[in-house]
Amino acid sequence: QFDRAWWKEAVVYQIYPRSFNDSNGDGVGDIPGIVEKLDYLDELGVDVVWLNPVYESPGVDNGYDIADYRSINERYGTMADWEELLAGLHERDMRLIMDLVVNHTSDEHEWFQRSRSSPDSEYRDYYIWREGRSLGEAGVSAAEFDPADYHLPEGVYELPPNDWESFFGGSAWTYDEETGEWYLHLFDEKQPDLNWQNEKVREAIYEMMEWWLQKGIDGFRMDVINLISKPEGLPNGEDSDAIVRGADQFVNGPNVHEYISEMHDRVISDYDAMTVGEMAEVSVEEAKKFGEDGMSMVFNFDHLRLDFGPEGGRWSKGEWTLDELRDTLTEWQKGLEGDGWNSLHFNNHDEPRMVSRFGNDEEYRRESAKLLATLLLTLKGTPFMYQGEEIGMQNYPFESLTEVRDVDTLNNVRVARQSGRLESEEEVLDLVQYRSRDNARTPMQWHDDEHAGFTEGDPWMPVNPNYTEVNVAAARRDERSVRRYYRHLLSARDEHDVFVYGDYVLHTTDHDRVWAYSRVTPDAELFVVLNVSSATTTYAPPANVVGEAEFLVGNYNTPLGRINDTLDLRPWEARVYLLD
Numbered sequence: 001q002f003d004r005a006w007w008k009e010a011v012v013y014q015i016y017p018r019s020f021n022d023s024n025g026d027g028v029g030d031i032p033g034i035v036e037k038l039d040y041l042d043e044l045g046v047d048v049v050w051l052n053p054v055y056e057s058p059g060v061d062n063g064y065d066i067a068d069y070r071s072i073n074e075r076y077g078t079m080a081d082w083e084e085l086l087a088g089l090h091e092r093d094m095r096l097i098m099d100l101v102v103n104h105t106s107d108e109h110e111w112f113q114r115s116r117s118s119p120d121s122e123y124r125d126y127y128i129w130r131e132g133r134s135l136g137e138a139g140v141s142a143a144e145f146d147p148a149d150y151h152l153p154e155g156v157y158e159l160p161p162n163d164w165e166s167f168f169g170g171s172a173w174t175y176d177e178e179t180g181e182w183y184l185h186l187f188d189e190k191q192p193d194l195n196w197q198n199e200k201v202r203e204a205i206y207e208m209m210e211w212w213l214q215k216g217i218d219g220f221r222m223d224v225i226n227l228i229s230k231p232e233g234l235p236n237g238e239d240s241d242a243i244v245r246g247a248d249q250f251v252n253g254p255n256v257h258e259y260i261s262e263m264h265d266r267v268i269s270d271y272d273a274m275t276v277g278e279m280a281e282v283s284v285e286e287a288k289k290f291g292e293d294g295m296s297m298v299f300n301f302d303h304l305r306l307d308f309g310p311e312g313g314r315w316s317k318g319e320w321t322l323d324e325l326r327d328t329l330t331e332w333q334k335g336l337e338g339d340g341w342n343s344l345h346f347n348n349h350d351e352p353r354m355v356s357r358f359g360n361d362e363e364y365r366r367e368s369a370k371l372l373a374t375l376l377l378t379l380k381g382t383p384f385m386y387q388g389e390e391i392g393m394q395n396y397p398f399e400s401l402t403e404v405r406d407v408d409t410l411n412n413v414r415v416a417r418q419s420g421r422l423e424s425e426e427e428v429l430d431l432v433q434y435r436s437r438d439n440a441r442t443p444m445q446w447h448d449d450e451h452a453g454f455t456e457g458d459p460w461m462p463v464n465p466n467y468t469e470v471n472v473a474a475a476r477r478d479e480r481s482v483r484r485y486y487r488h489l490l491s492a493r494d495e496h497d498v499f500v501y502g503d504y505v506l507h508t509t510d511h512d513r514v515w516a517y518s519r520v521t522p523d524a525e526l527f528v529v530l531n532v533s534s535a536t537t538t539y540a541p542p543a544n545v546v547g548e549a550e551f552l553v554g555n556y557n558t559p560l561g562r563i564n565d566t567l568d569l570r571p572w573e574a575r576v577y578l579l580d
């Protein structure tokens, strides 16, 4: 009676290869290191691995700057190693989706090397090149103009073609001395944007996707895929509140749906493949349209923006509230009901660790990690776990910027300092500790030996000092570990269709601490109640769930065979009941 699909029933586990497991002692995680942990993943009970980029890359953005789409970066291993990983996953009835990064390439990609060599190159139009603007054309006075803002060579006085900004801070354009033109890069200057208007670019990408699908992968996570269409004329940004200047122009651009549906018609539809489009600033309505284009689901970030500060943007710090979190996620749960499909995620390689951001990683680290796991695994949609969340890994206690590796953090801090937005070192460190993507990129913590068993060498990123207590080996010995809770919930999910296909029914619309909801199918109801606070509280559930019920999972071990008409909930208490 359900519109079944394997990718609706699956739980995905995201592996950031650089930080997962190092097999050869060079301090960097690698593919053979992942192969060593296939039984660990199988035992955990996840179904699909999403592997962050492992392609040939100079590593400016840890692999999101691809120099060759069809070869493996030797730091991660060989194509034979990758084949072994795929076979190892398939042997265990697990699947593999790869990261598709086609909004941009590395500037060291052969296409860009040819493109930049001459305005007459046949590859010139693979990227987005434009003449700069004179100060007059840009309406900027000589007094306002600082060439240092644009790293201009001696004697060049002009401005970029428009006012768009990079997500990594500064202008989204870089002047190229070789041909005296500027090229567009929405991320780092070593990540030039591809020109998707050029049919040859689209053809080359579709061929490359086909090549990987022919190898037997089970789908793609598509990096910033709603940025690939830029409007004619590349007009200046008009929305001063946009996440970065110009985003109102290049997010969900004019041809984006044409390109996504062409991609699915030409390639994906020939396979039983899962696609998840990573989309900054996407609305529920837009997400539905991408579903009609063939995309299985999208990553949206509305709930991961709630703690932005008053100055706006990621490089600011604000407070999220339960009301906002509940209302934002409820909007997506109801919005895609029966028309589209949600992805669910609170962690990834770009975001701070959820237990530090949405939980309480001091007095209630385990309880709040388990509550967040309950939210992830009982809302409607495909859950995406991120490596280490299953043991409640938390943010890294940065003591200095010298410990930071992330280009996004380093560039944005430099630009914020230049603009005077960040004055004191404490302010910088406070923001880095809270926001830096490196919080999610510290090595996976396997046991309490040196470097948490991640490497025999010197780790590329420092290991969180809490690895002596927070690690997989300790979790195995601990009846009440976060990992055991995930395994419990994952096997309950496998057993009961209501976890996957039940409609979401919200019970609490304004409770200041409790978030309670049901998931309902014609023959079962899941009742979930969460105390999203560090205080005890009481909650009166709706009358129709009071009475006999099977207690499925909870993070305080007091199995309760019934739902009382008043529930006394301890700090961060989560309970899941099944009503037949």
Ligand code: TEU
Pocket: 061, 064, 101, 167, 187, 223, 224, 278, 280, 314, 349, 350, 351, 408, 437
């Ligand atoms: O991230 C896209 C993106 O929107 C992020 O830059 C986001 O703005 C920020 O990282 C925090 O949410 C994707 C990849 O996930 C990221 O790792 C890459 O750096 C980026 O694209 C460029 O490829």
